[in-house]
Amino acid sequence: METPRYLEFPIRKDCLGDHKMAFISGPRQVGKTTMALHLAKKFSSHLYCNWDDFDFRKKWAKSPSRIMSSLSEKGCLILDEIHKAPHWKNAIKGLYDLHHKQNYIIVTGSAKLDTYKRGGDSLMGRYFHFRLHPYSLGELHSPQKIKTPHSLKVFLKNPNVHSEKNLINLQQNLIRYSGFPQPYGKQTTRHLLMWQKSRLDQIVHEDLRDLTRIQELSQIDLLIALLPERVGSLLSLKSLAEDLEVSQPTIKTWLGQLEKVFFHYSIRPFSKNQARAIKKTPKIYLWDWSLLKNQGKLLENFTSSHLLKAIDYWNQLGYGNFSLHYYQDKEKREVDFILNKDNMPWLALEVKNSELEPASNLKYFIKKWPSIIGVQLIEKPNFYRYYKNERIHVISMANFLAELP
Numbered sequence: 216m217e218t219p220r221y222l223e224f225p226i227r228k229d230c231l232g233d234h235k236m237a238f239i240s241g242p243r244q245v246g247k248t249t250m251a252l253h254l255a256k257k258f259s260s261h262l263y264c265n266w267d268d269f270d271f272r273k274k275w276a277k278s279p280s281r282i283m284s285s286l287s288e289k290g291c292l293i294l295d296e297i298h299k300a301p302h303w304k305n306a307i308k309g310l311y312d313l314h315h316k317q318n319y320i321i322v323t324g325s326a327k328l329d330t331y332k333r334g335g336d337s338l339m340g341r342y343f344h345f346r347l348h349p350y351s352l353g354e355l356h357s358p359q360k361i362k363t364p365h366s367l368k369v370f371l372k373n374p375n376v377h378s379e380k381n382l383i384n385l386q387q388n389l390i391r392y393s394g395f396p397q398p399y400g401k402q403t404t405r406h407l408l409m410w411q412k413s414r415l416d417q418i419v420h421e422d423l424r425d426l427t428r429i430q431e432l433s434q435i436d437l438l439i440a441l442l443p444e445r446v447g448s449l450l451s452l453k454s455l456a457e458d459l460e461v462s463q464p465t466i467k468t469w470l471g472q473l474e475k476v477f478f479h480y481s482i483r484p485f486s487k488n489q490a491r492a493i494k495k496t497p498k499i500y501l502w503d504w505s506l507l508k509n510q511g512k513l514l515e516n517f518t519s520s521h522l523l524k525a526i527d528y529w530n531q532l533g534y535g536n537f538s539l540h541y542y543q544d545k546e547k548r549e550v551d552f553i554l555n556k557d558n559m560p561w562l563a564l565e566v567k568n569s570e571l572e573p574a575s576n577l578k579y580f581i582k583k584w585p586s587i588i589g590v591q592l593i594e595k596p597n598f599y600r601y602y603k604n605e606r607i608h609v610i611s612m613a614n615f616l617a618e619l620p
Contacts, residue, residue, distance in 0.1 A: 220250045221354045221620055222345050225532055227254060230343040231291075236311055236320040241347035242477035242502045243325040243417055244410075246396045250347065251293045251321045258319060260290035266299045279306045283314050291319040298324045299425055304338055311341050326426055326476050345531055348524040349394025349502065352617040355385050362525075362620045364534055364556070371588065376599040376614045383596055386613045390517055393505035407505060414503070415439060422476040429472065434459055438469055442479060442499065443506050447515045447551075449496045449543075450481075470499075477502050480523065485540035485553040485560065498541055514612070515551060515566050518592060521616045522552055522564070528620040537561070548576045562588040566612075569593055571600065573607040581606055590615065 222239075230237045231254070239247050248263075255261035262285055264271045274282055286292060292310075297303050311320060322328070328344065353362055360366075391407075392398045395414075398407045419435050429435065437459060445455075450470075452463040459466065473479060481497040500519045507513040519539070526537035535556050542550040542563070554562040563584075565577045573591055581589040589607035598611045 218358065219253065220246060220347065221358065221528070222347060222531075223250060223254055226343075226345060227257065229532070230345075231319050231321075234315050234319075236307070236315075236322060236338075236342035238328050238342050238344040239321065239323045239347055240328045240344070241325070242349070242395075243422065244395055244397060244414055245347050245349055245477075245502075247323040247325070247347050248293075248295055249396070251295070251323050254321065255291040255293055255319075258289055258291040260285075260287045261293065262286055262290070263293045264295065264297075266294075266296040272300075275300060275306075279310055280313060283310060283318060286318050288317050289319075291321060293321045293323065295323045296325065297322055298326065298328055308338055308341065311338075315341075326422060343531070346527050348527065349520070350389065350396065350399055351394060351521050351524050351619065352382070352385055352389065352613065353521075353619045355389070356382055356617045362528075362618060364529060364537075364561075367618050368588065370618045371590075371608050371610075374599050374608075374610060374614060376597050376611055382613050382617060386616075390513065391505065393503050394520070395503065398505070411503065411506065418473075418476050418478055423472060426472060426476060429469065431461075434461065435469060435473070438466070439473070439478065442473075443501065443508070443512075446500055446507060446512045447498060450499055451496075482519065482523075482539050482541055482552075485542045485555070511568065514568070514594070518564070518566050518612070518616065519552065521619050522554065525619040526554065542580055548579055550574075550576055550580050553580075560584050560587050562590060564590045564592065566592050569595055571595075571598070571609055573602050573605050573609060577607060578605050592616075 226237050239251060241247050252263060264282065266272060283292060297307070300306065307320070307322065388399065388402060392402050398410045419432055419439065423429055423432065423435060438455065441455060441458060452466050455466045456463045474481060479499045479501050481499050483497050484495045500516045501507065504513060504516040504520060507516055522539055526539055529535060529537050538555045540553045540555060542553050550563050551566050552564040553560050563577060563580050565574045567574065570593065577589055577591060581587060589605065591607055591609045592612040592615055593609060594612055596611050596613060599614070600609045602609065
């Protein structure tokens with residue numbers, strides 16, 4: 216029996232249960248179709264349609280509404296990659312308005328579903344959007360446990376850090392084989408390398424081809440090869456432009472397109488002035504952290520992916536308005552991650568290999584914000600110490616990350 220993914224219950228209860236469409240985006244091969252089928256099988260009937268299928272494209276061109284006729288009442292229609300279709304929003308709006316009281320609709324896509332917005336009538340109020348992430352420690356270790364911002368604060372007041380061996384093994388396997396279901400399930404280096412090559416080929420030569428008019432796909436391959444060494448550092452468009460012998464605006468465009476097809480994601484600096492922060496230099500991290508060879512960058516990327524998954528989950532389910540940032544001031548004091556809640560710093564987090572004493576930059580930032588939670592993650596297993604004067608929790612990475620969704 217397939218284990219339900221972490222988003223299945225809220226999608227079934229809060230979205231489909233309220234007769235809204237479920238829009239599910241996320242990286243290629245993260246498990247969107249599998250989850251959608253798992254959800255749809257709970258209904259009286261279901262139909263899976265993929266835009267890449269030629270026969271479906273012909274039927275859709277003739278009459279999108281007729282496709283629904285093969286479903287019984289309370290049946291579910293899955294539309295995969297439908298955002299590639301011309302005028303897809305208006306067509307889906309028509310389907311929803313005619314059938315939402317009798318049937319359910321799930322829309323999935325391996326590019327951001329807002330990428331293809333080109334005007335037209337709005338779907339606002341007719342759907343909830345969910346972004347599916349790779350496996351995380353929390354999802355694999357305790358999938359039935361509801362992990363909220365409040366439960367994380369409760370955990371830090373009385374943490375249990377006597378990790379069973381299973382938790383440490385889970386972390387090691389996730390770090391090594393990624394959180395994508397296929398390579399994580401196989402857990403062999405040979406399969407991982409084959410899967411990585413296949414996924415990158417699909418991102419560049421299928422997803423980017425369908426999304427953009429970029430002709431220089433061979434140079435995109437080179438850009439992808441250069442990005443892992445830039446993870447966790449301030450992103451220099453000038454350096455990348457020089458390496459690839461193209462202009463900085465071209466690099467910026469390519470990076471934007473790669474982000475839309477979920478090769479990497481960006482985090483912006485923390486600032487009281489959000490408009491100013493948007494203009495500042497971002498940092499990038501990869502959706503597939505297993506591409507990284509540097510251990511320090513790998514652990515930082517692994518942590519950022521868990522944090523991004525948590526804030527997406529909390530935002531989608533209404534636990535607040537969260538965002539993920541890094542901190543750097545004019546004196547070059549830097550903190551790896553700042554989680555904002557409702558535009559105010561809520562948690563500051565630093566990733567270290569083995570340092571048990573709180574980092575000076577983290578202590579400096581905590582002093583500026585009396586209500587913020589301070590956390591320093593270390594690789595050392597089964598460790599926890601609270602520095603009361605500095606208000607900083609130093610804790611084993613596995614224990615803390617397992618408390619996130």
